[in-house]
Amino acid sequence: MLLLREGQRPLLEYLRNLTPQILLASTALVLGVRLDFHRFDPANWLATFAFIFCVGLFVLAFFANMNIFLDALLDTLSPYGRVARRLRVRGIPPRQAALASLRVMFARGRRFCLTSSARWLSSTSDCLR
Numbered sequence: 192m193l194l195l196r197e198g199q200r201p202l203l204e205y206l207r208n209l210t211p212q213i214l215l216a217s218t219a220l221v222l223g224v225r226l227d228f229h230r231f232d233p234a235n236w237l238a239t240f241a242f243i244f245c246v247g248l249f250v251l252a253f254f255a256n257m258n259i260f261l262d263a264l265l266d267t268l269s270p271y272g273r274v275a276r277r278l279r280v281r282g283i284p285p286r287q288a289a290l291a292s293l294r295v296m297f298a299r300g301r302r303f304c305l306t307s308s309a310r311w312l313s314s315t316s317d318c319l320r
Contacts, residue, residue, distance in 0.1 A: 201263035208256045212249060219245035 222242040226235065274295060278288035 198264050201260050205256060205260040212252045212256065215245050215249040215252060219249060
């Protein structure tokens, strides 16, 4: 559900940034088909270097794109993270605080993001009973 509402923009940005990754992976695949890694051949150093460069750049692009996507997607969950932190300050164990904030998220839906912080604490205390 998060991808259908608040996550639309991060998903579309992720897919837009996916094209260079596919280009790098395809180039590495085309270069890697002709390489033989079972024996050392110094005459083929240029193709080997290009292959390793494309694979390395692909891995970096993949992790950078995934990091941007997850940061943007999880940024919408920050009010629920604040609920969990406030419950932990009260002395509730981290696992129970996280479960309580998830219960509030599913019980309240989007309206929960618009409530005041005083109502957050009262609504989470109802979830813990």
